[in-house]
Amino acid sequence: MSAPTLIRLARPRAINPLRQSLIRSYATSSELKPNLSYTKPTHPDSTASSHSATQNTITDHSQYLLNTYVRPPILITHGKGLILTDTLKRDYLDFTAGIAVTALGHSDEGINAVINEQSQKLSHASNIYWNEHAGELAKSLVENTKKFGGLGFTQGGTTSDANAKVFFSNSGTEANEGALKFARAHGKVTGGEGKSGIVCFTNAFHGRSMGALSVTPNPKYQAPFAPLIPNVKVGKYNETSQEAIDALIDKDTCGVILEPIQGEGGVEQGDIEFLKMVAKRVREVGAVLIYDEIQCGLFRSGTMWAHSEFPIEAHPDIITMAKPLSNGFPIGAIMVRSKVAQTITPGMHGTTFGGQPLATAIGVHVLQRLSDPSFLASLKEKSEYLSTKMERLPKLFPSVIQEKLRGRGLIRGIGFRDTSKPSELVRLARERGVLLLTAGSDAVRFVPALTVSEEQIDQALGVVESCLSIIAEGGERA
Numbered sequence: 001m002s003a004p005t006l007i008r009l010a011r012p013r014a015i016n017p018l019r020q021s022l023i024r025s026y027a028t029s030s031e032l033k034p035n036l037s038y039t040k041p042t043h044p045d046s047t048a049s050s051h052s053a054t055q056n057t058i059t060d061h062s063q064y065l066l067n068t069y070v071r072p073p074i075l076i077t078h079g080k081g082l083i084l085t086d087t088l089k090r091d092y093l094d095f096t097a098g099i100a101v102t103a104l105g106h107s108d109e110g111i112n113a114v115i116n117e118q119s120q121k122l123s124h125a126s127n128i129y130w131n132e133h134a135g136e137l138a139k140s141l142v143e144n145t146k147k148f149g150g151l152g153f154t155q156g157g158t159t160s161d162a163n164a165k166v167f168f169s170n171s172g173t174e175a176n177e178g179a180l181k182f183a184r185a186h187g188k189v190t191g192g193e194g195k196s197g198i199v200c201f202t203n204a205f206h207g208r209s210m211g212a213l214s215v216t217p218n219p220k221y222q223a224p225f226a227p228l229i230p231n232v233k234v235g236k237y238n239e240t241s242q243e244a245i246d247a248l249i250d251k252d253t254c255g256v257i258l259e260p261i262q263g264e265g266g267v268e269q270g271d272i273e274f275l276k277m278v279a280k281r282v283r284e285v286g287a288v289l290i291y292d293e294i295q296c297g298l299f300r301s302g303t304m305w306a307h308s309e310f311p312i313e314a315h316p317d318i319i320t321m322a323k324p325l326s327n328g329f330p331i332g333a334i335m336v337r338s339k340v341a342q343t344i345t346p347g348m349h350g351t352t353f354g355g356q357p358l359a360t361a362i363g364v365h366v367l368q369r370l371s372d373p374s375f376l377a378s379l380k381e382k383s384e385y386l387s388t389k390m391e392r393l394p395k396l397f398p399s400v401i402q403e404k405l406r407g408r409g410l411i412r413g414i415g416f417r418d419t420s421k422p423s424e425l426v427r428l429a430r431e432r433g434v435l436l437l438t439a440g441s442d443a444v445r446f447v448p449a450l451t452v453s454e455e456q457i458d459q460a461l462g463v464v465e466s467c468l469s470i471i472a473e474g475g476e477r478a
């Protein structure tokens with residue numbers, strides 16, 4: 001594996017002493033001082049906006065692409081490791097990993113070799129025939145889940161259940177769509193036609209298809225497309241009132257879906273008490289529990305699944321995954337316990353592309369790299385290092401940043417006191433060469449590639465501190 005390239009930012013310029021003393025006054029401790037090396041923009045959006053070749057391309061393309069995204073005026077052409085490069089040959093340090101996707105970084109040599117080899121052999125032949133890699137990846141997912149824990153398997157593989165099985169899709173949304181269908185199918189077999197209710201939770205994000213959107217209770221996403229599917233109830237995430245949970249999940253419930261760590265919703269973690277109560281009630285009423293680990297799963301949280309180390313009674317019956325599974329090549333998957341697998345028969349569900357040999361050959365390679373003990377040891381070190389750096393932020397900027405840091409491993413978030421500030425931080429950091437994501441209404445998310453180096457963490461958090469200093473001071477001056 002090639003060593004990650006360090007981003008080169010323009011030489012930082014010192015800010016004037018008056019401003020420096022103002023910013024220092026935001027620190028609660030006299031020894032703790034914010035990193036002010038990056039207060040000056042090095043990657044202004046305006047440079048890209050005035051680059052005519054870039055803007056001509058964007059103008060041309062906007063005539064043909066449906067207008068669904070608000071994008072800054074930059075156009076990315078290359079990626080290597082954690083570095084993305086734009087048309088002006090400016091390097092950005094990518095702390096978004098393509099929205100928690102490129103766990104092994106951009107343009108990884110090992111992945112490129114698999115793509116090269118497999119694409120010359122066979123990319124696609126349909127699910128009418130067996131191929132070499134879909135089963136291999138399914139086996140790797142199940143066996144690694146037995147080893148690391150999850151889906152009813154305690155670490156080392158002990159379980160009351162016989163086995164687990166996998167269905168491959170092409171995206172996270174499609175994985176959740178399938179999981180909801182499987183919950184319905186299981187409900188009909190075990191409880192009859194009326195057992196069709198689905199439960200989701202506040203701030204969830206499960207996707208944009210009609211089913212997945214119906215369990216994504218965000219009015220901004222849902223309202224334009226209503227009416228959505230019926231029989232969906234929304235509970236309060238982390239609500240531990242027994243009465244509320246009993247009323248929410250009843251005998252007509254066939255499935256309950258939740259993210260053990262909410263990604264888009266603001267990097268909130270599910271409290272173990274809440275998860276245990278939900279799981280217990282799900283089992284009482286004979287429904288199935290779906291954990292959407294599309295963003296937090298596959299080692300991003302530090303364990304294979306965000307729930308790997310939870311007590312077994314808080315494990316789900318279905319796991320959905322996608323994003324990093326093929327490091328950016330489209331893929332999704334649903335892994336189910338055997339009691340769910342038994343209710344699915346040929347013809348009930350399917351896909352043209354899902355499980356094709358190219359996507360799944362990449363997945364086999366990715367999983368083998370991510371589950372390597374030395375990779376996991378270094379991931380732990382990096383996560384702890386990031387934590388240490390993040391712990392400075394609420395201390396340095398108590399008037400801006402909420403005290404409690406969010407998430408774990410390399411899915412982390414900082415909450416803001418003022419909801420207009422997360423997007424301001426994202427813009428300020430981008431203009432200083434670091435790409436970040438917002439999360440929910442009040443947070444900024446750090447989801448770098450799992451290959452991130454300590455130097456890159458220093459750089460990203462240095463930029464964040466400089467930008468938070470600007471925000472604490474009341475914003476950028478013209």
Ligand SMILES: Cc1ncc(COP(=O)(O)O)c(C=O)c1O
Binds near residue numbers: 173207264292295296
């Ligand atoms: C937790 C979660 N579920 C589902 C999805 C939807 O996945 P996709 O965009 O691959 O369809 C996402 C995407 O961000 C997600 O974070």
